[in-house]
Amino acid sequence: MEWLLEYAERYRSIIRSGPFFQSLARAERPSDLKWIHQLLHQSREFTQALCMRYSLCRDKNYQSIFAEHAFEEADHPDQLVAWMSKHGFLEGTEAGGVPATQETINNLAFCWRSAVREPHDMQVVTLNVLSEGVALDFYTATIPVLDRMGILSGRYWKVHREVDAEHLRLGLDRCGEVASDSRTGQHYQRTLWHAACLYHQMLSSWVGETAEPLLALWNDNVSQRVVMPLSRRATICQG
Secondary structure (H helix, E strand, C coil), X not given: CHHHHHHHHHHHHHHHCCHHHHHHHHXXXXXXXXXXXXXXXXXXXXXXXXXXXXXXXXXXXXXXXHHHHHHXXXXXXXXXXXXXXXXXXXXXXXXXXXXXXXXXXXXXXXXXXXXXXXXXXXXXXXXXXXXXXXXXXXXHHHHHHHHHHCCCCCCHHHHHHHHXXXXXXXXXXXXXXXXXXXXXXXXXXXXXXXXXXXXXXXXXXXXCEEECCCCCCCCCCCCCCCCCCCEEECCCCXX
């Protein structure tokens, strides 16, 4: 389903031009990376959702790929905590001590719901195609910044660059060929859009911005276009 990957890439390109990535490009020192605490919330609960997905799966068509994904992500939160401790991000606080933004909570709730309630093919759309695609963009952009600051160390960051490109396609072949204009294809498109909006809003909240939902890409008479989302400055409290 190359069309689904293409749609995901188009949403991801909008997210990459949004507030988070603009702020990341301007970062000069570790103190500019306060969003690291939000990343820990995301890393912990996304990994837990993947483990839950595997534990609930009884479909042999998906069991092995869900197990592979969960296993390869299982120690990432601990790796991140070790990195944060080494570079001073936990001075004066404990891991997870900074509250998650509401947008982070919303995104994680969507991931949990997908893992627990959605059909397996829909889980692939949400937790692999879109989630891991955004993760690939995030780590690809962040790693050079950390390297420039002299704080790129350990396995956490580099391992994502190695596996996220694989994870975003993981399980897609199990879904079969679905036409974009079929009932199932339209369901995929709406789920992809919903996930993209939540990731865009979550990442924007990490740098103090409130982002409007993205306009949908699906082919219907209502909308066949992409419009850049508006962002407005917001004040958030991170403890």
